[in-house]
Amino acid sequence: GDQVEQSPSALSLHEGTGSALRCNFTTTMRAVQWFQQNSRGSLINLFYLASGTKENGRLKSTFNSKESYSTLHIRDAQLEDSGTYFCAAEVGEGADRLTFGKGTQLIIQP
Amino acid sequence: GGIITQTPKFLIGQEGQKLTLKCQQNFNHDTMYWYRQDSGKGLRLIYYSITENDLQKGDLSEGYDASREKKSSFSLTVTSAQKNEMAVFLCASSMGLGHSYEQYFGPGTRLTVL
Numbered sequence: 644g645d646q647v648e649q650s651p652s653a654l655s656l657h658e659g660t661g662s663a664l665r666c667n668f669t670t671t672m673r674a675v676q677w678f679q680q681n682s683r684g685s686l687i688n689l690f691y692l693a694s695g696t697k698e699n700g701r702l703k704s705t706f707n708s709k710e711s712y713s714t715l716h717i718r719d720a721q722l723e724d725s726g727t728y729f730c731a732a733e734v735g736e737g738a739d740r741l742t743f744g745k746g747t748q749l750i751i752q753p
Numbered sequence: 754g755g756i757i758t759q760t761p762k763f764l765i766g767q768e769g770q771k772l773t774l775k776c777q778q779n780f781n782h783d784t785m786y787w788y789r790q791d792s793g794k795g796l797r798l799i800y801y802s803i804t805e806n807d808l809q810k811g812d813l814s815e816g817y818d819a820s821r822e823k824k825s826s827f828s829l830t831v832t833s834a835q836k837n838e839m840a841v842f843l844c845a846s847s848m849g850l851g852h853s854y855e856q857y858f859g860p861g862t863r864l865t866v867l
Contacts, residue, residue, distance in 0.1 A: 647795070676855060676856065678858070683860070684861045688855065688856075688857060729795060731795075731796070731856075740801065740811065740812075742795075743795030743797070745793070746793075746794075746795060
């Protein structure tokens with residue numbers, strides 16, 4: 644199975660609301676990155692976490708290495724938040740490359 | 754800050770053709786990567802390079818060659834384009850290799866094979 648599982652695969656929110664995206668890992672991981680891929684296809688770095696919680700504006704990410712998951716919370720969603728969100732991590736002991744999840748497609752509706 | 758530039762932005766090729774994609778970074782990063790993204794899927798690693806003239810195979814290296822001509826540039830060659838192939842190729846760089854180093858991505862090259 645996949646080493647990095649993202650959920651949900653797709654999500655629709657109304658402007659002003661919020662939700663959480665989740666990334667589960669099937670084995671050891673030491674750091675996680677979250678990206679937003681916008682309509683032009685560019686990958687934008689959102690967070691890099693080796694532990695704990697980081698917050699940036701309306702986004703907040705947490706990383707729980709013991710329970711092997713990470714979350715990305717979006718609050719007060721805006722239209723420009725639409726896109727595909729990917730998490731990626733170095734999975735497994737000695738891993739030296741990122742393994743990406745399949746992404747969550749987020750649509751923000753007016 | 755820095756920037757990663759990928760050329761060309763769009764690439765249209767013929768079946769069997771050899772195609773080269775280029776990537777430049779001005780972060781002064783040691784490590785560079787090439788990923789492939791297919792529709793509805795996450796990114797998969799093709800090749801990476803730890804330093805100038807170094808080359809390491811990723812999970813998807815068959816059918817590709819790469820070249821790290823200098824620290825700031827990393828090229829990827831599709832050795833024989835497959836008919837109806839469509840994918841986005843993303844270049845990335847990081848200060849080093851491993852979990853302590855955040856990766857930064859370029860805008861991508863969109864490949865279509867006729």
